[in-house]
Amino acid sequence: MLRGYYTAASGMKTQQRRQDTLSNNIANAQTPGFKQDQAMIRSFPELLVKRMGDETLKTRTDKQMALSSRVGPLTTGVYVHETLADQTQGLMQETNMTTDMALINGTLPDESGALFFTVQNANGDVRYTRNGNFTVDGEGFLTTNQGHYVLDDAGNPVFTDGQNFTVTPEGVLTTATAAVPLQVNYTANHFDLIKDDENLFALIEENGEVVGEMNNARGVAGLTFSVSQGFLEASNVDTSQTMTEMMQAYRLFESNQQVIKAYDKSMEIAVNQIGRLS
Incomplete structure (x- = not known):
């Protein structure tokens, strides 16, 4: 469960940095020769999750046999790898x-x-x-x-x-x-x-x-x-496109925020209710 916290938090941090980059582009939309920045977002390496166990075979000696079944990949969040300037002529x-x-x-x-x-x-x-x-x-x-x-x-x-x-x-x-x-x-x-x-x-x-x-x-x-x-x-900043991307970044930030709130409620239940003596 804590891994989910980190994944959602990395998403929030990434969108915050992206929002900062877009805000700087908007602020320089009227600056002659300004080249807009683009945040390059990458994901952390995926983890392959497997279920490990064993099974007792009904034989004369009750032999134990190791089992492994694939659960699937687990993403571990994203980050801003670098910020690059777009050199398109204005x-x-x-x-x-x-x-x-x-x-x-x-x-x-x-x-x-x-x-x-x-x-x-x-x-x-x-x-x-x-x-x-x-x-x-x-x-x-x-x-x-x-x-x-x-x-x-x-x-x-x-x-x-x-x-x-x-x-x-x-x-x-x-x-x-x-x-x-x-x-x-x-x-x-x-x-x-x-x-x-x-x-x-x-x-x-x-x-x-x-x-x-x-x-x-x-x-x-x-x-x-x-x-x-x-x-x-002129600056090569497309203000309409940049405003659209700023709204998108805000919505993605908000979505990750809601995920963290959901995890927080789950943790509260786990701490305060599970195992409570009646």
Whole structure:
């Protein structure tokens, strides 16, 4: 009976984590370049239950014979294995702002490939983003809204000389004095990335070593992309679908809760009534 408690409790915990993920998606539905998260749910290993016993054969010696009959499989609950970002491209929204840029996927040579702008966070680490809602700081450098430098092909912060610049479809930022290609990086497997703070992505590290790699998109064979100035890529969150999934998660949480209540009543009867002396 206690095993049933654990199974139902794991279901409640799983749906709670799923609800948290969906709530975060809804909260960022209007965030440019945001990629919705998907909770990957797995079940714990099943147990095969058998009935073990013996039977006395009516022979001269009354021989004992072991018996084994299959009862069936027993599930032991579910858990959230991991949370993955859906890298499907969002819709394009026109803003007519000089500093806004949308990175548009063309032909990607890998099914799980993904393209990103490259930025440098406050710690000097390289990060990746699809949010092209950039601005220009007081020193004339192109930055994200959080103040992270946008990098060029050489890995240096992009100097815009104020806001008088244009960006070609090839991703080259042109001012009155220079033309600098924005650094657009490509990964063949976007599952090698995890979400960092402020709508940024970072490569996964295991045992102190980086898993996967990012390559300059301009050097990848068969890859095409474009950059649209004055546009932003919208979040890829489908609010209607997400709300439906939130209701489903709530109902599943509620169902597991009712199971635990039923087990609790059974335990109360077992403790307080079974074996009571009349």
